[in-house]
Amino acid sequence: MDLKTLTYIVVGATFALYLGIAFWARAGSTGEFYVAGGGIHPIANGMATGADWMSAASFISMAGLIAYNGYGASLFLMGWTGGYVLLAMLLAPYLRKFGKFTVPEFIGDRFYSNGARIVAVVCLILASITYVIGQMKGVGVAFSRFLEVDYDTGLYIGMALVFFYATLGGMKGITYTQIAQYVVLIFAYTIPAMFISMNLTGNPLPQLGLGSTMADGSGMTLLAKLNLVVTELGFKEYTTQTIAGRLDMFVYTLSLMIGTAGLPHVIVRFFTVPKVSDARSSAGWALVFIAILYTTAPAVGAMARLNLHATIQTGEIGSPEGNLSYEARPQWFKNWEKTGLLKFEDKNGDGRIQYYNDKNPEMAKKAEAFGWKGNEMVKVDRDIIVLANPEIAKLPNWVIALVAAGGLAAALSTAAGLLLAISSAISHDLLKGVFMKGISEKAELRAGRIAMAGAIMVAGYLGLHPPGFAAGTVAIAFGLAGASIFPALMMGIFYKRMNKEGAIAGMVAGISVTMLYVFQHKGILFIQGTEFLGDLGPNWFLGIQPNAFGAIGAVVNFAVAIMVSKMTAETPQHIQDLVESIRTPRGAGAATH
Amino acid sequence: MEKPQGSGDAYWRATLGLLTTVLIIWFVVSFGFGIILQPMLDSIMLGGYPLGFWFAQQGSIYIFVALIFYYAHRMGQIDREHDVHED
Numbered sequence: 001m002d003l004k005t006l007t008y009i010v011v012g013a014t015f016a017l018y019l020g021i022a023f024w025a026r027a028g029s030t031g032e033f034y035v036a037g038g039g040i041h042p043i044a045n046g047m048a049t050g051a052d053w054m055s056a057a058s059f060i061s062m063a064g065l066i067a068y069n070g071y072g073a074s075l076f077l078m079g080w081t082g083g084y085v086l087l088a089m090l091l092a093p094y095l096r097k098f099g100k101f102t103v104p105e106f107i108g109d110r111f112y113s114n115g116a117r118i119v120a121v122v123c124l125i126l127a128s129i130t131y132v133i134g135q136m137k138g139v140g141v142a143f144s145r146f147l148e149v150d151y152d153t154g155l156y157i158g159m160a161l162v163f164f165y166a167t168l169g170g171m172k173g174i175t176y177t178q179i180a181q182y183v184v185l186i187f188a189y190t191i192p193a194m195f196i197s198m199n200l201t202g203n204p205l206p207q208l209g210l211g212s213t214m215a216d217g218s219g220m221t222l223l224a225k226l227n228l229v230v231t232e233l234g235f236k237e238y239t240t241q242t243i244a245g246r247l248d249m250f251v252y253t254l255s256l257m258i259g260t261a262g263l264p265h266v267i268v269r270f271f272t273v274p275k276v277s278d279a280r281s282s283a284g285w286a287l288v289f290i291a292i293l294y295t296t297a298p299a300v301g302a303m304a305r306l307n308l309h310a311t312i313q314t315g316e317i318g319s320p321e322g323n324l325s326y327e328a329r330p331q332w333f334k335n336w337e338k339t340g341l342l343k344f345e346d347k348n349g350d351g352r353i354q355y356y357n358d359k360n361p362e363m364a365k366k367a368e369a370f371g372w373k374g375n376e377m378v379k380v381d382r383d384i385i386v387l388a389n390p391e392i393a394k395l396p397n398w399v400i401a402l403v404a405a406g407g408l409a410a411a412l413s414t415a416a417g418l419l420l421a422i423s424s425a426i427s428h429d430l431l432k433g434v435f436m437k438g439i440s441e442k443a444e445l446r447a448g449r450i451a452m453a454g455a456i457m458v459a460g461y462l463g464l465h466p467p468g469f470a471a472g473t474v475a476i477a478f479g480l481a482g483a484s485i486f487p488a489l490m491m492g493i494f495y496k497r498m499n500k501e502g503a504i505a506g507m508v509a510g511i512s513v514t515m516l517y518v519f520q521h522k523g524i525l526f527i528q529g530t531e532f533l534g535d536l537g538p539n540w541f542l543g544i545q546p547n548a549f550g551a552i553g554a555v556v557n558f559a560v561a562i563m564v565s566k567m568t569a570e571t572p573q574h575i576q577d578l579v580e581s582i583r584t585p586r587g588a589g590a591a592t593h
Numbered sequence: 594m595e596k597p598q599g600s601g602d603a604y605w606r607a608t609l610g611l612l613t614t615v616l617i618i619w620f621v622v623s624f625g626f627g628i629i630l631q632p633m634l635d636s637i638m639l640g641g642y643p644l645g646f647w648f649a650q651q652g653s654i655y656i657f658v659a660l661i662f663y664y665a666h667r668m669g670q671i672d673r674e675h676d677v678h679e680d
Contacts, residue, residue, distance in 0.1 A: 089661075277669055
């Protein structure tokens with residue numbers, strides 16, 4: 001059977017499964033719609049959280065980032081897992097004890113102010129929309145390749161599907177569907193990785209394969225071999241390269257960690273378990289399921305990089321026969337050229353492909369002597385690495401089809417979770433909580449669906465003009481959440497003295513500083529051409545890239561909040577009692593509104 | 594009268610003590626071994642992995658998982674010791 005038919009069958013079958021589950025578990029009440037009625041087992045909840053969490057960025061982009069940034073990409077691995085430690089200890093059990101539907105609801109009650117609630121809604125929407133853009137890009141890339149359409153069309157198909165999918169089931173439907181999506185995506189990710197690891201090192205476990213000796217008889221370890229291959233072509237040494245230095249890496253990792261703990265669509269997952277103690281262990285289970293993919297990703301990235309160079313640089317560097325002839329390029333190369341995400345330009349007219357780092361002056365000089373006229377792989381979009389990986393490694397077609405289904409599962413499950421967080425913030429927090437207190441349950445659900453449609457439009461538009469590759473966009477969302485929501489929640493629980501003035505001022509200051517920094521380098525609202533400082537190293541504050549700035553924003557948030565709270569009235573007694581009560585587990589009921 | 598007066602403070606102190614321990618380990622394995630000390634640790638090999646690189650891309654993640662389960666387990670004990678556990 002040819003690849004296209006097989007892909008349609010596998011992707012179609014998984015979609016039918018998700019829709020079936022969503023229909024079977026559709027929400028009957030607002031309680032089921034927002035928090036699945038609060039009755040999900042912690043292990044099941046952990047698995048659903050894993051799927052919710054592991055987005056197109058994790059599935060599609062991360063291994064590509066690792067392949068090209070080597071050690072430097074560790075910040076994504078540590079950042080996107082270390083946040084769960086914070087979440088499990090600092091937020092999840094206490095918010096579960098508080099027992100409401102949404103994150104802004106906690107902030108509104110704890111800081112006894114509708115103003116704080118509205119500020120939290122605005123922060124939540126900014127972070128979530130930015131995050132959804134990343135998912136849309138991932139969906140567009142996956143559809144464009146596997147349905148063989150251009151990126152824009154792929155994106156439109158994705159928008160329609162996400163809309164249909166996310167409005168159907170609410171949290172209850174989403175949770176059960178996400179369990180199925182987790183299973184699909186984890187098989188899709190680990191099976192090709194095991195094949196490839198087996199081929200290269202003889203060890204089928206990618207976590208061990210990455211630290212093993214090559215099976216090609218050279219006696220070198222895989223990482224040493226990779227270091228050799230990339231440095232010979234003028235690229236940086238794989239196991240030591242960083243993205244923008246060690247300080248940036250430190251701050252970036254911290255931003256991703258606190259962003260993880262502050263992203264509302266993740267926090268709200270811990271409202272769905274029955275008990276406070278379940279909220280603690282559920283975070284652990286979530287991280288187990290996430291770690292299976294995250295410890296595999298470094299092997300996927302490194303091995304893909306090795307295979308890619310081995311495909312193109314078939315012989316000795318500099319020998320006339322050493323490079324792959326363009327005519328003899330494999331089928332996957334042709335397929336990805338069609339999407340425009342892979343581009344070759346025969347600069348020296350020899351009909352062969354030279355792929356090397358022409359920005360490295362030493363390498364450029366050597367290359368000139370070989371008769372090379374510059375790097376001819378003018379575009380290798382990093383987002384294609386995972387999707388192209390099984391083809392590069394010449395794996396059977398059913399594995400390739402499975403990867404397509406896995407990528408879509410990852411993007412769709414996260415988009416659904418985010419859209420639910422956005423729509424519940426609008427329908428539950430803004431409409432029911434503040435502006436239209438008498439709204440009926442039915443009208444509340446309808447408002448939520450309209451809000452979802454609006455959010456998809458905005459995300460789709462920005463997906464057509466993306467500010468960077470998927471993981472970069474996502475990283476900004478983490479910065480925004482980490483700079484606004486995480487500090488407010490943490491101080492709400494751990495610092496009784498924090499009052500509404502402090503919390504509001506802190507959130508506004510934190511998110512403003514972060515957004516200003518991002519916009520000045522990436523364009524206002526990410527629209528290209530409106531940036532007033534170029535997105536270049538020398539313009540960055542202490543060399544910290546815009547994606548990494550959330551941690552700085554969080555520090556500003558904490559500082560401003562504490563200063564303002566010291567100068568204003570003390571927290572009222574009933575709020576101090578509320579804080580006391582959320583600190584002890586006994587007496588947690590089901591989530592209510 | 595499920596919660597005797599004064600036990601709240603002791604409970605909260607125990608909670609914060611556990612928190613501090615876990616956060617120190619959390620910081621040391623990721624920011625410490627994985628980032629700040631990575632150049633130094635890389636001279637030690639763990640199989641085919643340079644050690645600092647291993648902490649950054651594998652080890653810290655395993656330790657994070659263990660930390661959360663340890664925390665959940667210890668918190669369960671602390672809850673019972675101070676009689677604030679759920680049924």
